[in-house]
Amino acid sequence: MFSRPTHYVDPMTEEPSTRDRLVQAATRLFRQRGYDGTGLTEILTEAGVPKGSLYHHFPEGKADLACAAADWTASEIIRVIDDSFRAAPDWRHGITTFCYKMAKLFDILESADACPIFGLLFEGPDHDRFRTQAEQSFDRIIAAAARHGQALGMTAEAAHDAAETFIIGFQGSWTLARTRRKSDVLRNLPNRLYGAKS
Amino acid sequence: MFSRPTHYVDPMTEEPSTRDRLVQAATRLFRQRGYDGTGLTEILTEAGVPKGSLYHHFPEGKADLACAAADWTASEIIRVIDDSFRAAPDWRHGITTFCYKMAKLFDILESADACPIFGLLFEGPDHDRFRTQAEQSFDRIIAAAARHGQALGMTAEAAHDAAETFIIGFQGSWTLARTRRKSDVLRNLPNRLYGAKS
DNA sequence: GCACGACTGGACCGATCGGTCTAGTGTTTT
């Protein structure tokens, strides 16, 4: 029997692993202050982890950590998408539920953070690595949404298109919502995309 | 007679003023690497300006410069919007022209830069100042687009709404175009928003 | 001429950056 990989939360203990605490602290801070705006010490303090551990789990340091954070975020987003579509009778309902869920998150974050989805696209020295990472994460997210579209009767192509259009609109809406500090911009997105009246 | 304000380009000389060179270098670099990712020395080198001058023109330093850059960018965007609508027979034509112009810019920038419009929203220590600055700039841009909508027969409300929806879609499209390095995402935006076939 | 403000040029500063390195602590394997 091979040992359980330590970078997942042990379901038996309450404590997330050191690695996970790093990833989650990093996710939060990168979203708030951006890649270059966040110092390693800040992340380490928030995670309650010494520097040595960071470079053990992420040999390439900050960039490595950022990619892990992006990956983790994408998975979280997909989870919310799946949740939103679970009981949705049609595409618009699923999208609307997702927007409302995210608007709630937006309010919790006090309108301060970057869009969780597109915050994946960090600037930074290693631009191309981040770009590639972001591209993959987006495609995962879009594919997840498209799957639900297909399950609701769309053709593969139509579903992919609808998912893409939605993610585009969502990203723009989040940013505008942030500058205005109004989560209703997010709740209004379905009306913008699919016509007034819900 | 009062002296000409030195922060505008003297139309008689070719040389942009020191202040303008700073703002333009800052605009370019902030767009490429973000606020925190750009060092002052980098900006100063690119602009060919010593540090003392920066703090003469922008007493509050980097933050001041960033706001000036955001303002300048907004004006440039509005200029492109006005250009795009100059000969447009209807809203969709104006928007389409704008998208094509920006797609061309996107290609020139080699897909590397952040969206010129929403790149205005810097992270940074002084978050609220930047947020306010971004909010005003967005409103200026949206108002500019809405004006053209009204001139083309929309009601004030409809025009504002259409402009807002478009800017939202544009921002999302730029980001997706960037991760995919495909400017066609921008050119396709009118089809997404207003239905296929141009 | 000379004084004065606007502006330039750049040395200098403490703080913080990301990253390295080594010592120490457990746990597992043999």
Place this chain on the structure above:
DNA sequence: AAAACACTAGACCGATCGGTCCAGTCGTGC
């Protein structure tokens, strides 16, 4: 018991960060 390994702990490093300061250079008005 001992060696091997996974991981923690944090002191330490040179580089670079944004910002300050002041001496020097103009152009202009008195």
